[in-house]
Amino acid sequence: MTTIALYNLKGGVGKTASCVNFAYLAAADGYKTLLWDIDPQGSSSFYYKVKPKTHPGIKN
Numbered sequence: 001m002t003t004i005a006l007y008n009l010k011g012g013v014g015k016t017a018s019c020v021n022f023a024y025l026a027a028a029d030g031y032k033t034l035l036w037d038i039d040p041q042g043s044s045s046f047y048y049k050v051k052p053k054t055h056p057g058i059k060n
Helices: 015-028 043-047
Strands: none
16 A cells, blocks of 8 residues: 655645645546545545535544
């Protein structure tokens, strides 16, 4: 299993956009893919036009 993580202390550098695109490309190539966004803003959901079923965050 390969794990790829992107992080940076500064905001607005394209972390979420990069992760969404990497996940899409991996899934398109047939890899099982998990995109886990623990950012309270839940920005990756915006890219996939998904509405959260619960309040965003990792507590639930």
